[in-house]
Amino acid sequence: AQSVSQHNHHVILSEAASLELGCNYSYGGTVNLFWYVQYPGQHLQLLLKYFSGDPLVKGIKGFEAEFIKSKFSFNLRKPSVQWSDTAEYFCAVNEPSGGSYIPTFGRGTSLIVHP
Amino acid sequence: DGGITQSPKYLFRKEGQNVTLSCEQNLNHDAMYWYRQDPGQGLRLIYYSQIVNDFQKGDIAEGYSVSREKKESFPLTVTSAQKNPTAFYLCASSIGGTASYGYTFGSGTRLTVV
Numbered sequence: 001a002q003s004v005s006q007h008n009h010h011v012i013l014s015e016a017a018s019l020e021l022g023c024n025y026s027y028g029g030t031v032n033l034f035w036y037v038q039y040p041g042q043h044l045q046l047l048l049k050y051f052s053g054d055p056l057v058k059g060i061k062g063f064e065a066e067f068i069k070s071k072f073s074f075n076l077r078k079p080s081v082q083w084s085d086t087a088e089y090f091c092a093v094n095e096p097s098g099g100s101y102i103p104t105f106g107r108g109t110s111l112i113v114h115p
Numbered sequence: 116d117g118g119i120t121q122s123p124k125y126l127f128r129k130e131g132q133n134v135t136l137s138c139e140q141n142l143n144h145d146a147m148y149w150y151r152q153d154p155g156q157g158l159r160l161i162y163y164s165q166i167v168n169d170f171q172k173g174d175i176a177e178g179y180s181v182s183r184e185k186k187e188s189f190p191l192t193v194t195s196a197q198k199n200p201t202a203f204y205l206c207a208s209s210i211g212g213t214a215s216y217g218y219t220f221g222s223g224t225r226l227t228v229v
Contacts, residue, residue, distance in 0.1 A: 006157075009155070032213065032214065032215075034214075034217060034218070036218075043220050043221070043222055043223075044205070044207075044218075044220040045220075046217035046218070049217055051213075051215060090157060090158065092218075094212075094213065094214055100163075100165050100171060100212050101146075101165075101212035101213055101214065102160070102163075102173075103148065103160065103163075103207075103209075103214065103218065104160065104174075105150070105157050105158035105159075105160075106157055107155060107156055107157035108155075108157045108158075
């Protein structure tokens with residue numbers, strides 16, 4: 001079965017600091033990749049996704065992620081975080097399996113941004 | 116507005132009882148999913164369904180059952196066989212299994228066994 005690893009479980013930053021959250025997956029074939037965000041008390045929302053094409057993907061709220069196939073990685077970045085970015089972030093991978101697609105999520109990274 | 120409705124928001128169950136969590140979507144999505152979210156463990160897939168009348172086990176299906184009789188509905192039953200049912204349960208859907216537009220999530224049901 002697919003595994004998705006998020007290396008940082010808890011990240012604490014000050015406003016204006018740069019952010020990079022790691023995500024690695026294990027499946028060696030073609031995958032679809034996602035980053036989701038869950039603000040306190042809210043639904044999970046899609047930040048960005050990668051299916052094909054340019055490996056540098058831009059999402060909402062100034063986030064971007066880079067797909068590096070050779071490293072099985074899809075790290076999330078933001079050059080300057082804001083207090084409102086405090087949330088939990090989940091990396092997800094969608095792999096084909098027997099005619100279906102299996103979505104697997106990482107354990108999540110809790111980000112706290114101090115004003 | 117289109118979306119996913121999960122009900123109830125909070126649910127209390129006595130040990131030994133079965134309980135059913137509702138998930139309804141009006142997005143005309145083909146695929147639906149149930150996840151369990153526990154602190155520090157992220158989202159773990161319980162069951163998923165790519166089309167009506169068909170569903171597959173996820174990573175932690177033991178003690179759970181589902182049905183998919185209608186496209187818009189994917190109820191999850193937590194049976195008495197589930198040893199640790201207290202958790203936050205999330206339902207999601209997507210346009211087809213490839214989820215080319217991503218997954219849409221409901222607001223969740225928090226189940227507590229008392």
